[in-house]
Amino acid sequence: MESSLQRPPSSALPSPRRSFRPSDRISSAQVPSEAQGAHQMESPVEEEKKAAQQQKQRYAFHTRSHVDILDDGYRWRKYGQKAVKNNKFPRSYYRCTHQGCSVKKQVQRLSKDEAIVETTYEGVHNHTTEKPIDSFEQVLEQMQMYSYF
């Protein structure tokens, strides 16, 4: 949305972001005040999970569009944007807003061809794709994507 200024200069920064650290995500813990119940924090180890993590499937699609927001049928929440060194354009990171659905989407524009957008999907969705694709264009667009691994 660079078209409009959603973040005016304002006048005052609440405080220096530099040292603004509520608790740095607190060390070890995302559950500081919840230890009362105790529960079983977690079993010793799950070394086997290592392999499971690698099972993450990664699908890359090259779509020819001017917009990065390619709606494939799921709701994505942008959680970050970073510029890569090889590319002149910044890369956008999206995540599926679902409970239990931790699918990640990575959108990157090719500096060579601004019209080409590389979308990389990581993981699989837990819920079905409930997205009414009425526009034929959308279908055609999806058909245009190729290159998967």
Add this chain to the structure above:
DNA sequence: CGGATTTGACCCGCGC
């Protein structure tokens, strides 16, 4: 009001 989005800072892994 809620959810989505933005931006900055921090973290981790790898390379040299």
Add this chain to the structure above:
DNA sequence: GCGCGGGTCAAATCCG
């Protein structure tokens, strides 16, 4: 061992 790159999170802000 340190630096760079890439990736993620978290708070703040804005839009509907």
